[in-house]
Amino acid sequence: MRLPRAAGLLLPPPPSPAGAGAALGPRRGAARAPQQLENKTKGKLQRQICQVVLDHFEKQYTKELGDTWTRVRDVLTHPLCWQHAVLLNKFSWSSELENTLCLKGYRPLFQETLPYLPGSLKCYISRTPRRFPAQKHQIGKLKEYYLLNAASLLPVLALEVKDGEDVLDVCAAPGGKSVAMLQCAYPGQFHCNEYDGLRSRWLKQTLESFIPDPLINSITVSKLDGRQIGDLNPELYDKILVDAPCSNDRSWLFSSDIQQTMLRLIQRKELSSLQLQLLRSAVKALRPGGSLVYSTCTLSKAENSDVINLILNSCSNILPVDISDMSKAVSQEFTLLSGTRQHELLVLPEKEKAWGPMYVAKLKKII
Numbered sequence: 001m002r003l004p005r006a007a008g009l010l011l012p013p014p015p016s017p018a019g020a021g022a023a024l025g026p027r028r029g030a031a032r033a034p035q036q037l038e039n040k041t042k043g044k045l046q047r048q049i050c051q052v053v054l055d056h057f058e059k060q061y062t063k064e065l066g067d068t069w070t071r072v073r074d075v076l077t078h079p080l081c082w083q084h085a086v087l088l089n090k091f092s093w094s095s096e097l098e099n100t101l102c103l104k105g106y107r108p109l110f111q112e113t114l115p116y117l118p119g120s121l122k123c124y125i126s127r128t129p130r131r132f133p134a135q136k137h138q139i140g141k142l143k144e145y146y147l148l149n150a151a152s153l154l155p156v157l158a159l160e161v162k163d164g165e166d167v168l169d170v171c172a173a174p175g176g177k178s179v180a181m182l183q184c185a186y187p188g189q190f191h192c193n194e195y196d197g198l199r200s201r202w203l204k205q206t207l208e209s210f211i212p213d214p215l216i217n218s219i220t221v222s223k224l225d226g227r228q229i230g231d232l233n234p235e236l237y238d239k240i241l242v243d244a245p246c247s248n249d250r251s252w253l254f255s256s257d258i259q260q261t262m263l264r265l266i267q268r269k270e271l272s273s274l275q276l277q278l279l280r281s282a283v284k285a286l287r288p289g290g291s292l293v294y295s296t297c298t299l300s301k302a303e304n305s306d307v308i309n310l311i312l313n314s315c316s317n318i319l320p321v322d323i324s325d326m327s328k329a330v331s332q333e334f335t336l337l338s339g340t341r342q343h344e345l346l347v348l349p350e351k352e353k354a355w356g357p358m359y360v361a362k363l364k365k366i367i
């Protein structure tokens with residue numbers, strides 16, 4: 001089955017292996033073939049930046065982020081400096097894998113004390129942008145690790161899922177954050193939802209690749225419009241993740257279909273309204289006393305703090321939750337936008353810390 005690429009957890013193609021052509025040796029006459037092969041490979045790997053999107057972002061993010069945007073743009077437009085993290089699967093743990101990672105220069109991502117960091121959540125990163133090979137799906141065999149943008153773990157850590165809690169992942173495909181939550185705790189009910197049919201199949205396949213049998217049977221996977229879940233399942237969950245559909249700055253910058261790109265840019269304004277509706281639905285689905293985390297992988301203020309302000313100003317039973325202790329604890333590994341409020345953070349990609357963009361906000365329901 002050929003599956004679409006992930007939104008939010010996508011990684012760039014790996015850097016071209018050094019000297020790929022040269023490795024074939026210096027035979028005269030044959031010299032052009034490896035060079036051509038190398039150029040062809042490079043061509044595939046060096047994806048084209050979509051100028052329309054870059055111009056659009058340039059205008060908006062210069063206004064919103066000032067000089068910071070220039071540094072972020074330098075990372076976003078150079079996939080060869082993008083990094084990836086290796087999230088270990090506790091259900092298929094291998095000491096050999098950890099040894100290999102260490103030998104290859106990887107180290108554990110979280111070395112500081114965080115307000116919430118279950119020992120079972122293990123993630124390795126490398127300073128250099130090399131890519132660890134992805135594992136193929138094999139029927140009957142669990143995968144040992146998941147490759148992801150390390151910032152994708154921050155919404156999961158902010159949610160603080162504990163054993164026995166009823167959890168909903170509203171926009172779950174391809175499933176990276178669902179898998180990460182299941183590394184942290186054994187929820188009572190775990191409900192993963194994805195509206196898009198194809199992506200929902202992808203989500204199922206991710207869960208089957210990482211989660212063992214008795215546990216996978218207790219997970220509900222649905223294909224609902226997340227905007228309806230609040231009415232269908234009112235006050236059912238202790239913890240909810242709304243990892244919303246968003247502009248996805250990283251992948252939009254490399255769009256190759258100009259018509260689709262123009263349409264996306266025109267429809268971009270409507271994303272905030274969809275995000276707000278998903279949040280309102282999540283608020284309904286939350287039990288009093290429960291909490292939710294909202295996240296996106298865009299820098300856009302309209303899709304981040306503006307959406308959170310709207311929900312805070314329109315729902316009297318919703319309060320912001322202070323996540324500044326977590327922000328402080330992760331500030332060694334992630335570059336965070338300064339001046340955000342205590343209930344939110346924005347990860348800015350930077351050289352050698354090329355994680356994000358990732359916006360995270362935490363809210364709780366009081367009655």
Ligand SMILES: C[S@@+](CC[C@H](N)C(=O)[O-])C[C@H]1O[C@@H](n2cnc3c(N)ncnc32)[C@H](O)[C@@H]1O
Pocket residue numbers: 006007008009152170171172173174175176177178193194195196199224225226227243244245246
């Ligand atoms: C940012 S991605 C989620 C990534 C996922 N949480 C992960 O970590 O792998 C957002 C997802 O929301 C889905 N989506 C879009 N509209 C939706 C809706 N109305 N209800 C539920 N999901 C929706 C998209 O198809 C997309 O898969």
